[in-house]
Amino acid sequence: MxxxxxxxxxxxxxxxxxxxxxxxxxxxxxxxxxxxxxxxxxxxxxxxxxxxxxxxxxxxxxxxxxxxxxxxxxxxxxxxxxxxxxxxxxxxxxxxxxxxxxxxxxxxxxxxxxxxxxxxxxxxxxxxxxxxxxxxxxxxxxxxxxxxxxxxxxxxxxxxxxxxxxxxxxxxxxxxxxxxxxxxxxxxxxxxxxxxxxxxxxxxxxxxxxxxxLGVLGISMPTTYGEGKESALRRLQAEVEGAGSAPSIIPFSRNQSFVGRELQLVELEAKLFSNEQTTTTLAIVGPGGTGKSQLALEAAYRTKQNNRSCSVFWMDASDIDSLYRSYASVAQKLSIPGCDDDQADIKQVAKRCVAAISARQCLLIYDNVEGTTRRPSGSSTTQAADLADFLPHSKLCSVIFTTTESNTAEALAPQNVTALHELTPDTALRMLQNRLTTPLSNAEQQEAMRLLEELLYLPLAIAQAAAHMNASSMTVQQYQAQLDQHKEAALKYSDYSSEGEQRIPGLRKTVAATLSLSMSQVRHSNAVAADYLFVAACVDRKDISLDLLDAASPRAREDAVKVLDKYALVTRRPAECALDVHRLVHQTLRKRLQVQGQLMQWTQRTIAQLLRVFPNDDHSNRSKWRRLLPHAQHALSHSLADDNDEERLNLAWKCAMTLCSDGRYEEAEELEVQVMQTAKRVLGDEHPGTLTSMSNLASTYRNQGRWNEAEELNVQTRKRVLGDEHPHTLSSMNNLASTYMDQGRWNEAEELGVQVMQTRKRVLGDEHPDTLGSMNNLAWTYRNQGRWKEAEELFVQVMQTTKRVLGDEHPHTLSSMANLASTYINQGRWNEAEELVMQTRKRVLGDEHPGTLFSMHNLAFTLQSQARHAEAFALMKRCSQLREQVLGEQHPDTQSSLDTLSDWRAECSDESP
Structure with a gap:
């Protein structure tokens, strides 16, 4: 709070x-x-x-x-x-x-x-x-x-x-x-x-x-904006009635319009809890829009209805962050120790959660797994083994995965894969009737059967057709006539491929046709709404902030989004001020823009809007940039590197700075290289902008332990162009002093560090962040030379000033506290060191931030020095694992933790009888 x-x-x-x-x-x-x-x-x-x-x-x-x-x-x-x-x-x-x-x-x-x-x-x-x-x-x-x-x-x-x-x-x-x-x-x-x-x-x-x-009734339940009042009421009633049942979390109301899939549903129910040795794993696979999640949802509600002692937990596995949030919610529901502590390591909470789940009868649904099984940075290797680490291993438990990828389904549930294809005609007709606000007459049902055949009985297409007919007060015959007019255009917009969609002939054409028809009506009723779809096509399809949708007024924007929602083209997330677009809709929109020769134009417009709302890398903006980064990265990766595109360059630079602040140095490096190369071509080698980009890249190299590359990025050119006392010159000199320090060249580091500190004090003032940074670097130089008192004196000055100027929880304040703690450790002042708050850093920066890992490393030494060997060893082991994962095996910080761990292991071995 x-x-x-x-x-x-x-x-x-x-x-x-x-x-x-x-x-x-x-x-x-x-x-x-x-x-x-x-x-x-x-x-x-x-x-x-x-x-x-x-x-x-x-x-x-x-x-x-x-x-x-x-x-x-x-x-x-x-x-x-x-x-x-x-x-x-x-x-x-x-x-x-x-x-x-x-x-x-x-x-x-x-x-x-x-x-x-x-x-x-x-x-x-x-x-x-x-x-x-x-x-x-x-x-x-x-x-x-x-x-x-x-x-x-x-x-x-x-x-x-x-x-x-x-x-x-x-x-x-x-x-x-x-x-x-x-x-x-x-x-x-x-x-x-x-x-x-x-x-x-x-x-x-x-x-x-x-x-x-919720509070008035004493109920705790996940909020799912976009579900509608009636759905929320049903879930609330279920929570009230289920007070005596096993704890469960199903964030969606039961689909009262669920029809079809009876055979698959019976098959799933028969296989649940069938493995007498360990967890029963099942997978539902099929193209996007075929109703995988709806089938899993119905299985979840039937299980809960038929067995009140069985817990049911729905896990959003679309990406790793969503999966961790799901585990956090389950941990809170099960009162797992530490689950309410925002400082807790979420991975450890998840593992404790898995242990608790394994001890009870439980059904877990992992929805949309493919987003979780990809390694970061474009690697094609799957992380099925990593996902398995967070699955229960108990015959009391069953797991259902949903995915569009057959290879993922086979890997996760090799013996129990349920494949979904098109609906039967009768089931498709029932689905259409359930979604239409006006009942179909007998004559209209015959027309509807012809339409459904053309829609390939695809649930996504049926939902969009019903929404269009409801919104426009159309009959089935009228809709069919208009759809025929859009078939030819749809052929041009359906030339994309995806593993799941290839299994149903004509699926891409069907989605493109229904979308084309809906788009024409949307454009006619609200042109701004149609433009919003094109912006959505140029960013990541999930969690699209309404801040990215430009409008004359908040009311005009809300009206446009309501139109898109009415035609079932987006899923609204009002509480998050955001919306989602279905994957097939997203792909078709991009293809439409490409065919019309407008994709690059809309991408450029979107980049301009992103630049207007994207924050700087101040830590107070962390939540904002983390939500906007996927959209900025998507737009940048799908845009042309144009030397004259200043907005693209500035957005790339902003993204790089925030990635650095989050400790994601490899991703930052890729963007910083682009910025530097473009600046060199456009501005010249000695332009201040070019030199700044070189300095940023050098800093990132240093954070990765690439000292020689960092040193090569040339402070001398900057000194010659800008002068000895220019802030950019001093920044490069400070970076170079840091590089000398990382290489153990203490005398050179000290000489340059003193020069930078004195000049910054004179030019910028004693309390300027850059001045404090140079004081901090010089203090580290003293510390590494064993000059503890001089180091401590500077570290205390830095900490007190940053607390006063930036606040107690600013990352720079936390870094200064960690630095002072390390100096206390070297002087044997263990209690003072331990008090300097690693937990605050964890809360502000996150468990895997390099700064957090630095504090973990120092705290392990503190524990070791207090003869708390088991705690020290466990913490250093965790630190080395995280550093290897985050920084890489060859990074000097990783090697330092691994070497320390090896030494401590040897000491334990020597002491054993």
Whole structure:
């Protein structure tokens, strides 16, 4: 949980209290406007520019101070909207956050007391209060009920009253029982009664009217935006009814329109839990759009329905991050130790989770596995063995995989592969009828059978056809006639191949035809919506941020996205402010643009938009760049390297910087080489931009342990062109000093380091980050020469200054703490070393960041020096494994950990009897 406060200098500080005792705090309840202060504005100091949000922020801070509270919480400012995992946790934790608040302030932006005088009638004030929109919103229900203290304020910040003094008026407005308003335990009210409290309220997103009840009902359940209100209600009801059943997580409601696949379903159910020795593994394979996930979903619900003692867990295996998030959710559901600790190693949590699952009867669904089985950096080798590390090994368990790749299915479930092909005609007709809002007459059913044959009985095509007919009020015959007009054009847009799609003749043509028809209607009704599809075609198909979709206004963008959703061309993710595009739709859109000769033009437009929204590499933007990176990398990799394309060059540079900040040096190097080569061609060898790109690349080489290549990247040219005291010159000199240090050339490193530090102090000032960086480098030089006191003195200066200037959790502050800790270790000051917080670094940078691994390495030495040999050995072993995985076997840091591990193993052997 993050909390806000103003420090003694009047600076707004956002502090993360994860893993720490949470101090007393005030909390704000309010309705969102179009000018809210978001967390990124707090981090970059621009929060005052958002008029409405800044006004509420100041009100909350001042009111909290009057009540003797230093800290306060506002949802828009304290939740990172770019971090999907954080948002999901927040929704399920929100009720408790309001419950634990010392004070809750309700800011009523539509209630004014400025016109109320001492002689004004009370009824005038009450009329305004009663009409407030705050009482009509879904999320404010829990904000009224959860806190012990709730106080109401007008838009001028004047106090109106509190929940105690206004309880009868609040009861009259909301119809919530007085006992509930007076903080009576909610379990004294039936579930049905509590659900009625939200009946006259509304939310922007349909699902939120259900999700806002989670805390009120004491339910924890995954949020799945895009599922719709009815689906969310069914899942909520299932959670309520399943209170006595085995814990399960199925993030999708049961498909009430599920038809067909009866034979495959019977086959799957018969094979579940059939292996008497170990886990039963099954796989469902088929082309995209054939209903693999729907078949697995129905199997999951039938298993849960038929065996209340069997847990069912749905795992999103589309990529490794999604898989880890799924394990984290399961761990929380099973109360696995450490699962609520954000500092915990997620891989270890997953392994503990697997052990717990293996001890109970359980069905796991791994959906869309192929995204997880690819090695990074373009390697074609599969990681099936790695995935196997996270599977249960117990005869009590069964696993179902879904995939489009037959080789993946065979590798994961060699004896139990269920292949899906086209639906039977009768099943396809039932599916169409279930999706249409207007029932088909007998005559129309004959027309529908001819249409379905043309659609190859493909579920994806049927869903799009039904959506089109519903949206345009078309009959089957009208749709068929229009589809015929798009067949010829579709042939040009269907010339792409994928392993799964090749198995059904004409599949590509079918998808292209339905898409072409839908596109024509979308273009006619909302041209902006059609443009959004072309932008989506130029980025990664999943988690496409709405920030990438340019619009005249938020309302215009929302209207366009709703059109795409209505025609079943996208899957909306409202809570993430994002959308997904089906893989077949994505491929067809790209082919369409290519045939029309517009793919490069749209890619360039998309790169320009990416550049506008892509953040710098400051650590406060980490969640944002991690979500945008896949889209930027996709656009860059599919664009032409044009020397005159400044926007492409700048985006590549931004991506490289963020990749470096995340410790992904190989990916960063590839982009940095491109930037440097282009800069050399366009700007010349001695242009400042070229020299900066060379310096960045040299830094990346050094982080990879490639000292000679780093040194070759030429500080002398920069000195000659820019002058001895230019910041870029000093940056290169500092990098060169670091390279000397890495090579053990201490005297040269010290001489250059002192020169850089003194010059930076004079030119940039004592507190400039570059000055602190040079002080840090010089301190390391002293440390490696055994000059502990001099090193300690500089490290302390750096740490104190970075804490003051950048904050306690900035990566530079954490690095300075780790550096000082290493100096304490060398002086035998073990307790002081251990106190310097490796766990904070893990939370901010992540488990596998090179900086985290550096702290792990140092902490292992601390433990070893305290004779805690077993702990030290285990930590160093983990560190060496991660360094080998992240940095490579030949990296000097990896070798250092491996050598240390070997020495400690030998010492243990020598000491044994």
């Amino acid at each position: 993050r909390l806000l406060h103003f420090d003694a200098l009047g600076r707004l500080i956002l502090t993360d209290f994860r893993g720490k005792p949470i101090p007393p705090y005030a909390i704000l309840s309010h309705r969102w406007s179009d000018s809210e202060t978001l967390i990124e504005y707090i981090s970059n100091g621009n929060y005052k520019e958002r008029e409405e949000g800044s006004k509420k922020l100041r009100f909350c801070a001042e009111q909290a101070a009057q009540d003797g509270l230093q800290y306060f919480w506002i949802d828009t400012c304290c939740i990172d909207r770019w971090d999907n995992n954080e948002r999901s946790k927040a929704i399920n934790s929100m009720f408790q956050w309001y419950r634990n608040a010392a004070r809750c302030y309700v800011f009523l932006s539509d209630v004014s007391l400025s016109a109320v005088t001492e002689t004004a009638a009370c009824s005038d004030w009450e009329a305004s209060f009663r009409k407030s929109e705050w009482f009509t919103r879904g999320w404010t229900l829990q904000e009224l009920i959860a806190p012990v203290s709730v106080e109401f304020f007008s838009r001028e910040g004047q106090r109106i009253g509190d929940k105690a003094s206004l309880d009868r008026l609040l009861h009259d407005i909301t119809d919530i029982p007085l006992a509930a308003l007076r903080n009576c335990p909610l379990d004294q009210f039936s579930t049905c009664e509590r659900r009625r409290w939200v009946e006259n309220r509304r939310t922007t997103e349909d699902e939120d009217i259900v999700y806002c009840l």
